[in-house]
Amino acid sequence: MSKLKFLYNLILKDVVKESGQASGILSIGKDVRKLADKKFQSYITAAQKQGVDLNKLSEQ
DSSP: OOHHHHHHHHHHHHHHHHHHHHHSOOOOOHHHHHHHHHHHHHHHHHHHHHTOOGGGSOOO
């Protein structure tokens, strides 16, 4: 699995946990995916601004 996909899956898992606690429902709907995509894009943008290549980072 690519490291960016791994990062996205971790973010998605985190967003699902947060939304599940708020609503009591653990499902991955459109809104949850939108939140995860937005958070993922902010990570990517911040990394690019700092000159970090996320593909070269380890999964730890």
